[in-house]
Amino acid sequence: MKVVITSQEKEMNSHVDARFGRAAYFALYDTETGQVDWLQNQVGTQQHGAGTGAVNRLANLGVEKIFACVFGAKVKPLLDELGIQMIVVQEGETVGHIIEMLQDRKK
Amino acid sequence: MVGRPQKIRKIAGAPTVSGFRPCGPRRHRGGHHSGRMQEHIMLLFEEYESIRLLDYEGNNQTDAAELMHVSRPTLTRIYQRARQKVAQAFIEGRPIKFEGGNVHYETEWYQCTSCHSVFNIPQNATDTTSSMECPLCGKTEIIVYHNPDNLMTEE
Amino acid sequence: MKISIASGKGGTGKTFVSTNLFRLMHQHTPSVVLVDCDVEVPNSHVFLETTDRQSHIVTDFRPVIDLDKCRFCGKCVEYCHYNAMLCVPSAHMTKMLPDLCHGCTACMVACPHGAISASNLEIGQVTAKETTDGSILIEGRMAVNTSSGVPVIHDTVAFAEKEYPADYYLLDSPPGTSCPFIQTTAKSDLVILVTEPTPFGLSDLIQAMDTLDSLGKPYCVVINRADMGDDQMEQVLADRGVDVIARIPFSREIASCYAGGQLVVDELPAYRSYFEQILEHIRLIEANQQHTKDKAL
Numbered sequence: 001m002k003v004v005i006t007s008q009e010k011e012m013n014s015h016v017d018a019r020f021g022r023a024a025y026f027a028l029y030d031t032e033t034g035q036v037d038w039l040q041n042q043v044g045t046q047q048h049g050a051g052t053g054a055v056n057r058l059a060n061l062g063v064e065k066i067f068a069c070v071f072g073a074k075v076k077p078l079l080d081e082l083g084i085q086m087i088v089v090q091e092g093e094t095v096g097h098i099i100e101m102l103q104d105r106k107k
Numbered sequence: 108m109v110g111r112p113q114k115i116r117k118i119a120g121a122p123t124v125s126g127f128r129p130c131g132p133r134r135h136r137g138g139h140h141s142g143r144m145q146e147h148i149m150l151l152f153e154e155y156e157s158i159r160l161l162d163y164e165g166n167n168q169t170d171a172a173e174l175m176h177v178s179r180p181t182l183t184r185i186y187q188r189a190r191q192k193v194a195q196a197f198i199e200g201r202p203i204k205f206e207g208g209n210v211h212y213e214t215e216w217y218q219c220t221s222c223h224s225v226f227n228i229p230q231n232a233t234d235t236t237s238s239m240e241c242p243l244c245g246k247t248e249i250i251v252y253h254n255p256d257n258l259m260t261e262e
Numbered sequence: 263m264k265i266s267i268a269s270g271k272g273g274t275g276k277t278f279v280s281t282n283l284f285r286l287m288h289q290h291t292p293s294v295v296l297v298d299c300d301v302e303v304p305n306s307h308v309f310l311e312t313t314d315r316q317s318h319i320v321t322d323f324r325p326v327i328d329l330d331k332c333r334f335c336g337k338c339v340e341y342c343h344y345n346a347m348l349c350v351p352s353a354h355m356t357k358m359l360p361d362l363c364h365g366c367t368a369c370m371v372a373c374p375h376g377a378i379s380a381s382n383l384e385i386g387q388v389t390a391k392e393t394t395d396g397s398i399l400i401e402g403r404m405a406v407n408t409s410s411g412v413p414v415i416h417d418t419v420a421f422a423e424k425e426y427p428a429d430y431y432l433l434d435s436p437p438g439t440s441c442p443f444i445q446t447t448a449k450s451d452l453v454i455l456v457t458e459p460t461p462f463g464l465s466d467l468i469q470a471m472d473t474l475d476s477l478g479k480p481y482c483v484v485i486n487r488a489d490m491g492d493d494q495m496e497q498v499l500a501d502r503g504v505d506v507i508a509r510i511p512f513s514r515e516i517a518s519c520y521a522g523g524q525l526v527v528d529e530l531p532a533y534r535s536y537f538e539q540i541l542e543h544i545r546l547i548e549a550n551q552q553h554t555k556d557k558a559l
Binding site: 043046048049050052053055056059060062074078081082083 | 339343344345346347348349350351352353355357359361362
């Protein structure tokens with residue numbers, strides 16, 4: 001299963017980016033293979049519709065869950081309709097720690 | 108400067124079809140099949156919901172407004188718009204399409220008492236709170252989260 | 263000649279200046295039309311006794327997607343500049359987000375399968391109103407639930423020019439310095455910035471001036487409530503070489519008159535001179551602009 005964690009930088013110890021649509025990076029984590037891909041968020045600096053642009057991209061990558069600290073109000077109905085789960089994590093969490101918890105969960 | 112952002116309205120479920128089309132040939136002469144008469148009338152989900160709650164379920168306006176989390180005058184405005192559009196579609200023989208609008212589906216938010224993450228359960232799931240697992244840490248001590256407005260930004 | 267009355271900070275007195283200037287100007291040169299471009303809350307009509315002459319609805323394009331014809335190729339998403347389209351083939355979803363859509367029709371043009379057709383969304387209303395002294399007010403009003411007033415402003419000004427040709431147009435601009443302000447001032451020959459000598463007023467005035475500078479628009483300043491606040495504003499304007507064409511003092515009488523929906527040039531003749539000053543400057547600038555045009559030919 002593919003999940004995304006918003007990230008401020010491209011490192012495992014990066015903090016989760018508080019924003020979703022304007023997050024700097026998306027850490028794409030495959031729970032089966034353990035692979036982590038770092039996607040630069042191209043819509044983050046666009047003036048309009050960063051949230052929908054991000055949803056478009058991630059939905060088309062087959063992402064099933066998104067971890068962030070806050071979601072824009074326009075994005076929730078879209079993710080609901082697509083059946084993509086939203087998880088709001090505590091600010092200060094790191095990408096690495098979240099991945100660790102997801103790995104532990106499998107066991 | 109934009110208009111005040113419209114409050115997001117709750118509806119209980121999506122329409123079962125995406126719209127309605129008139130059937131049969133047009134009766135009027137000179138009816139060329141282009142232009143305005145073929146133009147869809149867009150019925151917003153909140154307008155659909157007002158018809159569902161008032162005309163189908165038989166609620167009064169006060170109760171319907173409460174169910175939709177809007178004020179009574181707003182509900183009246185939505186409903187009047189809905190009826191006017193439906194009448195227009197009937198009389199002008201135009202298709203109706205259900206579209207857009209500021210709604211969010213009634214999914215609840217839950218919180219893990221262990222890692223404090225807050226999450227939703229997407230529409231297709233069938234879990235109840237007791238058998239639910241935290242998507243992050245996997246613990247099962249889950250409670251219902253009562254402040255979903257904190258999780259959203261008005262953009 | 264098109265003259266916008268704008269500000270930067272809201273509440274400085276744009277409508278106060280534009281309605282009074284309009285009344286005064288109409289007495290000297292009847293060929294002047296007031297255009298209320300503050301489409302979110304048009305309030306010029308409050309100060310003029312008017313009857314409606316004609317009105318029309320402003321509509322904007324919104325795409326309608328036929329999922330039977332849609333092949334989920336994603337071209338519409340590619341062409342949409344505003345991220346208003348969503349296409350997820352695996353979920354059999356192609357969707358338009360009305361709040362982000364700017365009605366440019368690029369998606370409809372881009373769709374290779376004819377799956378996108380047009381629908382008209384009502385976004386506002388334009389009304390031509392006639393006052394008791396025969397002058398005309400064109401009022402633009404945005405519909406509730408519309409995300410941008412810009413197309414309504416465009417329609418209002420275009421309608422005014424087409425249906426009510428006049429020598430002068432006074433455009434009462436929306437507050438702020440973003441798209442609605444730019445839409446109103448973009449085709450003006452002169453912008454009058456109404457401000458107040460406070461830190462907030464100054465900071466928004468600077469933004470407005472910077473924006474107009476980058477557009478190459480000529481402007482001048484009217485300082486309202488000029489005897490209050492500090493003198494920083496005068497300093498900044500002097501440094502930038504900006505003309506201050508009137509300094510209207512704070513007056514409880516003016517405030518009271520305005521609050522009662524009355525025009526100061528009618529009710530408080532002592533203050534007419536400020537608006538005559540403004541009018542004189544407009545004439546001067548008009549003459550200069552004409553002179554420059556003549557020279558260029």
